[in-house]
Amino acid sequence: MGTEGALVGGRYRLDQPIGRGRAGIVWLAYDTQLNRTVAAKKMSVAPGHSEQSVAAALEEGRAAMRIQHACAIGVYDVLRDGPDPWVVMEYVPSRNMADFLSEYGTLTPDQTAFLGIQLASALAAAHRAGVVHRGLEPGNVLLADDGGVKVTDIGFTGAGFNPAYRAPELSRGATAAPATDAFSLGATLYTAVEGVPPYGDHGGGPLRQPEKAGVLAPALMKLLREDPLSRPTLGDSITSFQAITQGRQTAFIPPTAPALPTVPAFRPPSPPPPPREPLVRISPVRARQLILATMAVLVAAAIGIGVTQLLFL
Numbered sequence: 001m002g003t004e005g006a007l008v009g010g011r012y013r014l015d016q017p018i019g020r021g022r023a024g025i026v027w028l029a030y031d032t033q034l035n036r037t038v039a040a041k042k043m044s045v046a047p048g049h050s051e052q053s054v055a056a057a058l059e060e061g062r063a064a065m066r067i068q069h070a071c072a073i074g075v076y077d078v079l080r081d082g083p084d085p086w087v088v089m090e091y092v093p094s095r096n097m098a099d100f101l102s103e104y105g106t107l108t109p110d111q112t113a114f115l116g117i118q119l120a121s122a123l124a125a126a127h128r129a130g131v132v133h134r135g136l137e138p139g140n141v142l143l144a145d146d147g148g149v150k151v152t153d154i155g156f157t158g159a160g161f162n163p164a165y166r167a168p169e170l171s172r173g174a175t176a177a178p179a180t181d182a183f184s185l186g187a188t189l190y191t192a193v194e195g196v197p198p199y200g201d202h203g204g205g206p207l208r209q210p211e212k213a214g215v216l217a218p219a220l221m222k223l224l225r226e227d228p229l230s231r232p233t234l235g236d237s238i239t240s241f242q243a244i245t246q247g248r249q250t251a252f253i254p255p256t257a258p259a260l261p262t263v264p265a266f267r268p269p270s271p272p273p274p275p276r277e278p279l280v281r282i283s284p285v286r287a288r289q290l291i292l293a294t295m296a297v298l299v300a301a302a303i304g305i306g307v308t309q310l311l312f313l
Helices: 051-064 097-104 109-128 178-194 214-223 234-245 284-312
Strands: 012-021 024-031 036-042 075-081 084-090 094-096 141-144 149-151
Touching: 012 036, 051 075, 051 084, 094 097, 097 141, 097 178, 109 149, 109 178, 109 214, 109 234, 178 214, 178 234, 214 234
Parallel strands: none
Antiparallel strands: 012 024, 024 036, 036 084, 075 084, 094 141, 141 149
16 A cells, blocks of 8 residues: 555555655644644555565664654654554654755755764764664664754665765675764765765776865774774764864755844843943033132142241241
8 A cells, every 4th residue: 555545454544645755655644633734654564565574664763763853853663554564653744865955966064064063963862772774874864854864764674875975894795784874974974975886886997086175184094994993983973073173053044944034033132331420520610619619728728838838847
């Protein structure tokens, strides 16, 4: 099942397709029990819908439900509808980073470092829940209309691997691990700032030296090391990215979101200056009287001093 207006699991109404990726069509759907908008996707399984492959897909979905992070798409439900496994997720108005980069170009090093903090934090939360992403790439990084970032497809092997972002040890038959996610993170951020994947579109070329990454380049190159044991942890990478951003919130403004004002829309009024003492103005006549009085005092003092000297010498 997967047609407009259909009810998946007798509960989720498919309203319209909103995206298509390696994992298939993503639907804007409506939860008729909780009365909320969600995203629904038929999970990719091996041809033939064998019971083993369907069970594996459902288990991956249940594992993804354990991930709780503001930058990870929340998985609400995993169910079987006829022969097909489905996953029901949080709906976020957004566009994926691959589409954004193809239309608007690269991000700045500061923007990319800030993006790296968010992506690495979401991946670290998944790893703490015992889930490895397995296939991070620009296509499953969602840039939300409100300026936020969401990672999707965490832990779903059916989504396939884009070879341009796949760690080299996976091609040699190694099992996906946190270090393989670190490589994919580095390749994704490299593409965000450079505009092309580090090893070419198919991942088989020589490593291209970064030209636009600036101060971000050393952190990216460490993530892209061939030996997984020599790659930094996600925590270490977050520390490096934070040093680059220095606490600045350098996220971009998505083109679908309203432009932010360049100056505050409301500026609180400055406090009034303290009152100054009024100046006392003296008339010319009064000034002459004061001068004469001062001179009289000085003359009297001088006469007094002279009389004293005559009496006591």
